[in-house]
Amino acid sequence: MTRAQKSDLSVSTTLAEFIDTQALPGTGLAPDAFWAGFSRLVHEMAPRNAALLEKRAEIQGQIDAWHRARAGQAHDGAAYRAFLSDIGYLVPEGPDFEIETENVDPEIAHVPGPQLVVPITNARYALNAANARWGSLYDALYGTDAMGDLPQGKGYDADRGARVIAWGRKHLDQVVPLADGSWADVASLSVTDGVLAPALRDPSQFAGYNDGPQGLAEVFLRINGLLIDLVIDRDHQIGKQDKAGIADILLESALSAIMDCEDSVACVDAEDKVGAYANWLGLMKGDLSEEVAKGGETFTRVLNDDVVFTAPDGEQVTHKGRALMLIRNVGHLMTNPAILMKDGGEIPEGLMDAVVTVLIAMHDLSRAGGNSTKGSVYVVKPKMHGPEEVAFADEIFTRVEGLLGLPLNTVKLGIMDEERRTSANLKECIRAAKSRVAFINTGFLDRTGDEIHTSMEAGPMLPKGEMKSTPWITSYEDRNVDIGLACGLRGRAQIGKGMWAMPDLMQAMLEQKIGHPKSGANCAWVPSPTAATLHATHYHHVDVLARQEELAAAGPRGTLDDLLTIPVMEGRNLSEDEVTAEIENNAQGILGYVVRWVDAGIGCSKVPDINDVGLMEDRATCRISSQALANWLHHGLISPDQVEAAMQKMAAKVDAQNAGDPTYRAMAPGFNSVAYQAAKDLVFAGRVQPSGYTEPVLHARRLELKAS
Numbered sequence: 153m154t155r156a157q158k159s160d161l162s163v164s165t166t167l168a169e170f171i172d173t174q175a176l177p178g179t180g181l182a183p184d185a186f187w188a189g190f191s192r193l194v195h196e197m198a199p200r201n202a203a204l205l206e207k208r209a210e211i212q213g214q215i216d217a218w219h220r221a222r223a224g225q226a227h228d229g230a231a232y233r234a235f236l237s238d239i240g241y242l243v244p245e246g247p248d249f250e251i252e253t254e255n256v257d258p259e260i261a262h263v264p265g266p267q268l269v270v271p272i273t274n275a276r277y278a279l280n281a282a283n284a285r286w287g288s289l290y291d292a293l294y295g296t297d298a299m300g301d302l303p304q305g306k307g308y309d310a311d312r313g314a315r316v317i318a319w320g321r322k323h324l325d326q327v328v329p330l331a332d333g334s335w336a337d338v339a340s341l342s343v344t345d346g347v348l349a350p351a352l353r354d355p356s357q358f359a360g361y362n363d364g365p366q367g368l369a370e371v372f373l374r375i376n377g378l379l380i381d382l383v384i385d386r387d388h389q390i391g392k393q394d395k396a397g398i399a400d401i402l403l404e405s406a407l408s409a410i411m412d413c414e415d416s417v418a419c420v421d422a423e424d425k426v427g428a429y430a431n432w433l434g435l436m437k438g439d440l441s442e443e444v445a446k447g448g449e450t451f452t453r454v455l456n457d458d459v460v461f462t463a464p465d466g467e468q469v470t471h472k473g474r475a476l477m478l479i480r481n482v483g484h485l486m487t488n489p490a491i492l493m494k495d496g497g498e499i500p501e502g503l504m505d506a507v508v509t510v511l512i513a514m515h516d517l518s519r520a521g522g523n524s525t526k527g528s529v530y531v532v533k534p535k536m537h538g539p540e541e542v543a544f545a546d547e548i549f550t551r552v553e554g555l556l557g558l559p560l561n562t563v564k565l566g567i568m569d570e571e572r573r574t575s576a577n578l579k580e581c582i583r584a585a586k587s588r589v590a591f592i593n594t595g596f597l598d599r600t601g602d603e604i605h606t607s608m609e610a611g612p613m614l615p616k617g618e619m620k621s622t623p624w625i626t627s628y629e630d631r632n633v634d635i636g637l638a639c640g641l642r643g644r645a646q647i648g649k650g651m652w653a654m655p656d657l658m659q660a661m662l663e664q665k666i667g668h669p670k671s672g673a674n675c676a677w678v679p680s681p682t683a684a685t686l687h688a689t690h691y692h693h694v695d696v697l698a699r700q701e702e703l704a705a706a707g708p709r710g711t712l713d714d715l716l717t718i719p720v721m722e723g724r725n726l727s728e729d730e731v732t733a734e735i736e737n738n739a740q741g742i743l744g745y746v747v748r749w750v751d752a753g754i755g756c757s758k759v760p761d762i763n764d765v766g767l768m769e770d771r772a773t774c775r776i777s778s779q780a781l782a783n784w785l786h787h788g789l790i791s792p793d794q795v796e797a798a799m800q801k802m803a804a805k806v807d808a809q810n811a812g813d814p815t816y817r818a819m820a821p822g823f824n825s826v827a828y829q830a831a832k833d834l835v836f837a838g839r840v841q842p843s844g845y846t847e848p849v850l851h852a853r854r855l856e857l858k859a860s
C-alpha cells in the first residue's frame with residue numbers, strides 16, 4: 153500500500169485521494185487545515201480511546217476472577233451487585249432529567265415506522281434501502297409467504313392476486329375505514345372540491361391526491377402519520393381487473409434506513425473503507441447510481457425523487473421519496489491500517505469513521521431538501537460500554553463539529569443499547585449525550601453475545617434459543633423503553649427494537665413483530681425493503697405515541713436486579729441430541745457466515761440453519777454463536793474433538809449450500825483454508841476475544857487472505 157503524509161498522519165493514497173478529490177471539494181474546507189485538524193483530533197483522542205479499552209479489559213478480568221473465586225457456590229445477587237458497583241461497572245444514578253436534542257427530523261421524532269438496515273458497501277442494496285421509503289404492499293404480499301404460502305410457478309396467478317387484493321382491502325377497512333361499507337365494494341374513487349368519495353369514517357385521513365391523463369390517479373391516505381398511496385390505473389394488469397381500478401397500494405415503509413459501516417460489512421483496509429465512504433458520499437450528494445442486472449434486463453438504479461401531491465385544500469405537498477438516512481460508524485474497538493499515526497500505530501477506526509462520514513454528510517447539509525431537512529447528521533454508534541464511552545463519543549463528535557465548522561450538536565447520536573454495561577447504566581449513558589441523543593435501541597443480538605462473554609466464568613449458559621425467555625432479556629427490553637420515556641425521548645428521539653433475522657419468514661413476522669410497536673418502540677429493525685413494507689402495517693394498527701404515553705404513566709417495569717441475573721443452566725439438563733443440535737447449529741451459522749466474510753468480503757449473509765430456515769447472519773449473530781460454543785467448551789460441557797467434528801461436518805454442508813457459486817472455495821475435505829481457520833479461531837479462541845467480539849479474528853484472517 154502506498155501512503156501520503158498528511159500532517160502527522162500517514163494515509164493510504166487511496167483514502168487520501170478520495171478525501172482530497174471527492175469528499176473535501178464542495179465543503180468549503182481547506183485541505184491543509186482539514187488534515188492538520190484531523191491529525192490533532194486523532195492524536196489527542198486515540199490514547200483516550202485505548203484507555204477506555206484497557207478499562208473494559210480490566211473490568212472483565214475482575215468479573216472473571218469474581219466468578220472463578222465463587223465456583224460451585226450459589227450465586228449471591230446482592231453481593232454481585234455490590235461488587236459491580238465497587239469496580240465501577242455500575243455507576244451511581246443521578247437525578248432525573250430530560251434530553252435536550254434539537255433539530256430532529258420528523259422520521260425520528262414524530263412518525264413511528266420501520267427502520268431498515270443495509271450494508272453500505274453494496275450500492276445496489278443501499279440505493280434500494282433509501283428508496284424503500286415507499287413499497288408496494290401488493291408485491292410484498294404476492295412475492296412472500298406473508299399470506300401463508302409462496303407463489304408457485306412463473307407468471308401471474310390471478311387467484312393469488314385476488315387474495316392479495318382482498319388482504320389489501322381488509323387492511324384498508326381496518327386502518328382507514330369508510331363511513332359506510334367496505335373498501336372491497338368500492339367501484340370508483342373521486343375527489344370533488346377536496347373531498348374524497350366514498351367518504352372516510354375519519355375524513356381527516358384523506359391526505360391528498362394526484363390527477364393523471366385518465367382522471368384520478370392517486371389517493372393519499374394517512375394513518376398514525378404514515379401515508380398510504382392508492383394507485384389508480386384501469387389500464388394496468390391489476391387495475392383493469394379491480395372494481396375501483398386500484399392497481400397497487402403503496403405504503404410509506406422504511407421511514408429511516410441505517411447505512412451500515414459496521415457489523416454487516418467486511419471493511420478491513422483503505423480500499424474497503426473507501427468503497428463504503430464513496431457510497432455514503434453518493435447518497436449524501438444524491439447522485440449514487442448502480443447498474444442492476446435482474447430478470448434478464450439491465451437498468452440503472454438511482455435515488456427516488458420526492459413524492460408530490462395536492463392536499464385537500466389545494467396546496468401542493470412535497471413528501472420524502474427516500475428514507476431518512478443514518479450512518480452507522482464502527483465502535484471504539486477496532487483500528488484500521490488505512491491511516492497510521494505518528495507512532496506508526498493504526499488509527500482507531502471509530503475516529504476515522506466519525507471524521508470522514510460527517511465530512512461527507514456536509515454535502516447533504518449544504519443543499520436544499522436532501523436527507524435531513526433539519527440540518528442534522530445521524531450517526532449510530534454501536535457497542536459502547538457504559539456512560540464514559542458514550543461521553544467519549546459525544547466528545548468525539550463535538551471535536552468533529554469543531555474541525556468541520558459545523559454548529560455544536562449537528563451530529564445526532566444513536567446509542568445502541570447492545571452491551572451489558574450500557575443496559576445497566578442506561579440513564580447515565582443517555583445523560584452523557586443528552587444534547588445529541590436521537591435514539592436508543594434494544595433487541596440486539598450483540599447484547600446476548602455480551603451477556604455470555606461477561607459471565608463466561610459463571611458457568612455454562614442456556615442454549616441460544618432459550619435466552620429469549622430469560623429475566624435479563626425481559627428486563628433489558630422493558631427498562632430501555634421505560635428509561636427512554638422517563639428521559640424525555642418521546643417526541644424527540646427513537647426508542648427502537650431489534651432485527652427480524654428471518655428474512656424469508658414474513659408471515660411469522662407479520663404475526664409477531666407487531667409486538668415491537670405495542671411495546672412502545674417508535675421504530676424496529678427490518679432486514680429488507682419487503683419486510684419494511686409489511687412491518688409498516690403494524691404502525692397503522694398501533695398508535696405508538698399513545699402507547700408510549702400509557703407506558704410512561706404506568707411507571708417503570710424491569711428491575712436492575714433482573715437485568716443482572718445470569719443466564720446459566722441451573723437445573724436444566726440437556727439431552728445428548730440437544731447438545732449435538734446446539735453445536736451443529738452454531739457451527740453451521742459460524743461457518744456459513746465466515747466463509748463468505750473471509751473469502752468474498754461479504755459482511756451479511758442469509759445462511760440456512762439446520763432446519764433450512766435462512767437466517768440473517770452478521771457479526772452480531774456470529775458473536776453469539778461463537779461465544780456460546782466457547783462457553784460450553786470452557787466449562788467442559790462439550791469437548792474440543794466434538795466441536796471439531798461438528799465443524800467438519802457442517803463445513804461440508806456449507807460447501808454443498810454454496811455449490812452453485814463458481815467463485816466459492818470449499819472448506820472440506822482439507823479443512824485448512826483461511827476461512828475455516830477463522831471459524832475455528834472464533835470458537836477455540838472465543839473466550840479471550842475482547843468482549844467476545846468477532847472483528848479481531850475476522851479482520852486478521854481477511855487481511856491474511858487478501859495478502860495471499
Ligand SMILES: CC(=O)SCCNC(=O)CCNC(=O)[C@H](O)C(C)(C)COP(=O)(O)OP(=O)(O)OC[C@H]1O[C@@H](n2cnc3c(N)ncnc32)[C@H](O)[C@@H]1OP(=O)(O)O
Pocket residue numbers: 268269270271276277278280281412415416444446597598651655678679680681756757758767768769770772773
Ligand atoms: C445484528 C445487526 O447488526 S443487524 C444489522 C445488519 N443486518 C443488515 O444490515 C441486514 C441487511 N440485509 C441483507 O443484507 C440481506 O437482506 C440478506 C443478506 C439478509 C438477504 O439478502 P438476499 O438473500 O440477497 O436477499 P433476497 O434475495 O431475498 O433479496 C434481494 C433483493 O432484496 C433487496 N434487499 C435485501 N436486503 C436489503 C436491504 N437490507 N436493503 C435494501 N435492499 C435489500 C436487494 O436489493 C435485492 O433486490 P434487487 O435485486 O432489486 O436489488
Ligand SMILES: O=CC(=O)O
Pocket residue numbers: 415534570595596597598599650651772
Ligand atoms: O447491531 C445489531 C445487533 O443486533 O447487534
Ligand SMILES: [Mg+2]
Pocket residue numbers: 415534570596597598772
Ligand atoms: Mg450489534
